[in-house]
Amino acid sequence: MKIVITGGAGYIGSHVVLAALDRGYDVTVFDDLSTANKENINPKTKFIEGSVNLKDDLSNLFINDRYDAVIHLAASKASGESMLNPKKYTYNNIIGSLNILMSCIDNDIKYFIFSSSAAVYGNPRYVPIDEFHPLIPSNYYGYTKLSTENSLEWFSKIHGIKYASLRYFNAAGFDIDKRITGKEKNTENLIPLIMEVAKGRKPFIPIYGNDYKTKDGTGIRDYVHVSDLAIAHISSLEYLIKHSKNLILNLGSEAGFSVLEIIERTKSILKMDIPYKVMERRVGDVAKIVSSCSQAEDIIRWEKKHSGLDTLIKSTWQIYNKKT
Ligand SMILES: NC(=O)c1ccc[n+]([C@@H]2O[C@H](COP(=O)([O-])OP(=O)(O)OC[C@H]3O[C@@H](n4cnc5c(N)ncnc54)[C@H](O)[C@@H]3O)[C@@H](O)[C@H]2O)c1
The missing domain is CATH 3.90.25.10 (UDP-galactose 4-epimerase, domain 1)
Structure with missing residues (x-):
């Protein structure tokens, strides 16, 4: 299995990389290093520095290699900042996600795993929150994730790409074997x-x-452990391949x-x-x-x-x- 992990040098992404390598996958990390910790670029992966917002960088990613799947984590993630600087979140989270999704269609990639967020639900109408809870984001960050989930639904209907939208709650912890050593940048957690x-x-x-x-x-x-989150990406991808059905899943503790x-x-x-x-x-x-x-x-x-x-x-x- 040959996969691309966007944002694979970030906090959650570097743990997803570990889970994919542990499973024997061939991994390419695509990351612009804007909030990454360089220490977390795994030497067992092919690393391509680039942004999902730059067409040339995306062409460079797909020019020589054929991939089976993309796991897309690259994004900006601060809900407070998204209300102060919605333009940044529009480019990075909405347009960036559409860019990588369209590249997948152009390059005949059949499987897409998306880092969504519990922020798509907004203020809880009830707890515990299940996947049937109303989707009324209370900040722009949550809206960017919902917007991408909606695009995925349409791209799947029209182009047949199979996807999983994984709605994480608060990621926490580090690999228990200390294989990830770089701290999260600018964390508010x-x-x-x-x-x-x-x-x-x-x-x-x-x-x-x-x-x-x-x-x-x-x-x-x-709070959900980041290694538990990471393995869910691999299990979701394997489910898409086996059952050819889309997934929308909460991932919390x-x-x-x-x-x-x-x-x-x-x-x-x-x-x-x-x-x-x-x-x-x-x-x-x-x-x-x-x-x-x-x-x-x-x-x-x-x-x-x-x-x-x-x-x-x-x-x-x-x-x-x-x-x-
Ligand atoms: N941390 C959480 O609790 C949490 C909860 C819900 C959802 N998420 C989502 O999980 C994903 C990963 O979050 P994280 O906590 O690891 O954050 P992070 O900032 O550590 O990781 C994001 C990675 O994406 C890269 N990146 C950002 N913009 C990019 C671009 N335009 N092109 C290429 N690379 C780019 C960054 O350099 C970084 O390595 C994000 O999509 C975030 O919205 C995180």
Whole structure:
């Protein structure tokens, strides 16, 4: 199996690369390195530096090689930034995805796996959120993902390409065998932030609101281990090939943890104090977001092997602890 992984030098992409290599695939990584960590370019892959927004770069990707599938992770991912700079998200996420999708059609690639997001659902009407939940994104980032999902549906109807839209909840953790060593760039995620504070690089963890209707008043979110996410890409691709049916799947842990719960558990694992400060609620935040992933479990036999809280914390710490 010869595949392209766009964004394969990024945080989740580098873990998807590992899962694909572990499965014996021949992998080409296509990445413009805009938010990648060069340290995470896997030497067992062919690396092509390029952007999904540049026609010449895409031609260069397809000029010499024929591929069976594309796993498309390249995108910008900060929901707050998407509201301040929608143009960037239009180019990178909507137009970039259409560019790579059209290249797939031109180059007769039959399978496409897309990094979508739980952001397509917007504010939860109910929890746990399943794939039948209304799709009403509450930020532009979520809209860019929904827009690409919709294009995939049409391209599949018209051109026959088979696709999987994988709606990730919050990716967390690192490869437990420490094969990925480069930290996530510009992350706004809670667990890396706790690690930065634990290392003394940031003074405290801001907790935005402690008066939500949750057990300790802080927001509850769904954190899924990045290696569990990664393997789902491979299982989805193999499902598309075997069954020739499209997939739309939630990928989360189904377990919600509150901000305070994660801080307290990290304190106890690292045996150190980690300061935090309670601030005002942020506009748009909600009390609880938790996934239902029974579709992924039933259809692709997905198992969440590493998504327990302790593994999420320990596997992140082993990367953050050794960096200066
Ligand atoms: N991290 C999460 O919790 C999360 C949750 C839901 C969905 N996602 C999606 O997963 C994907 C990967 O996210 P990540 O957390 O690994 O982020 P990341 O920033 O680490 O990875 C994105 C990668 O894509 C590359 N890239 C960006 N624009 C590009 C372009 N125009 N052409 C080629 N390469 C480009 C970057 O250099 C980087 O290596 C994204 O599509 C993101 O929207 C992430």
